[in-house]
Amino acid sequence: MTAEEFNRCVDLYADNLYRFILKNVKDTDKAKDIVQDTYEKLWVRISDMESTNAKSYMFTTAYRTMIDQMRRDKKQDRLEDSHLYSISHNKSYSDLKEVLNEALNKLPEAQRSVIMLRDYEGYTYEEIGGIVGLNESQVKVYIFRARKFLKNYIGSVEVVI
């Protein structure tokens, strides 16, 4: 992989990576740090990295860095056992995007990540499994649960555009 290809990866994927991380950590500074750290790690391995693998490598690296940081910060909510993982809301929403964003935030981290990788980046189940460290069946189950939760959340909202 050349430096030109590396810089092209910056143009192509930095926004996607930042968006993916920001949606999870919900902190712009931390998200930027993780993106920068990820690209530095890619640069270190530039000599043995094919440009076709760069995107997956970056998402994998960023995801793992994010998880490590969440654990360090002790801010990773165990949403599966949390009250957040319930359809409860007491406010009105102006549009579907806002509803979805709210619902997305209530998802467990693993479900949120897999569905974002699926919808935002168009990764296959196998690729998602490689990034988040799950097998294909687990990814399918998480996506199914996530969609069902989102559907129920949307359906339960009083005002949906």
Place this chain on the structure above:
Amino acid sequence: MSISQYNYEAYFLDYHEGKLDAHATKELMDFLAHHPELKEEFESYEPVSLNDKEEIKFEGKESLKKSLTPVNANNLDEFAVQYIEGTLNAESKAQFLNFIKLNPVYENELALYQKTKLTADNSIVFADKELLKKRDARRPAVWYYWSAAASVAIIIVAYFMLRNNSNNNGNNNGVVVNNNHVTDTIKHAVQNIQTVQTPVQNNNVQVPVTIQRSNKQEKATTYYVKKSQHETPVVNAPLHDSAKAVVQNNPIIQKHDSVAVTPAITQPTDSLTHIAVKDFHDSLQNTFTANNTVPVKKKSVFAFVGNAFKSIGSIFNRPVQVNKYYSASSDKVIAYQLSVGDEKLTLRLKNNAY
């Protein structure tokens, strides 16, 4: 087969299950008449049946059944998600849509599922992309870091080498040579000169030429070079300004050798001055001292670089040397040469010629 005490159980069981014919039944009854002690056991063979099978039921039988119609209310969610995911094959997709069409009550369910499809928020961008980009396209980062580390190591080693040289030079008289190659040169130069043990004799001057090898553990060797007072030392090579200063300020040479410092070459000689000048040109690490009175430029940039290369060579146990060559007509440097063992790399400077 007749009934005996060894097989009567089989007859008992067959009798109760109705498998004995009339003859066998009569035979069994005769056997029991002769063995009344077995009558109780015979009666205990009453058929036993498990009558509780109707009491225990699996409640989820219906969920295990495969529906004749692929899509139904029970698996609607799975079909809906797969439909959203785009993983249904054409046949299943058609069946699913047909089910929704036939059951409009589920249209809203499908609509909600379709709304779960996330779309990227393009307003979220990483603003500092330019900071992530790399300008150096040719140098891998790993090599860059290693180079930086090596450079620091070279500087540190060179610093201590120079400092040690400075200390050593202050304790020696005569010509101090820190180079094995020059050592050979000087050995060759003085081999035809009479070596004496007494520093000063009549009409003769014995100038000590001390050869100190770079390996400090090896004992320094001192050669006493005899010079006749009548011999006229000459310089057979152009002198660098520093060399001139060295020779001119060397009290031993001036006092006893009547040194004629001149670029004019009359005849080759192995005079002490020749040795000194040649030595100065051949090795930048040479330092000429005489009674600790000769000022010597010890820490030039070139000497610093030369020591750095020598340090590298000592690390890899290979002789590394940097030389520079002067023009025959002036003091200008016309070329640099890097020697690693027998291999030499020469860099000729532009606008100069031998």
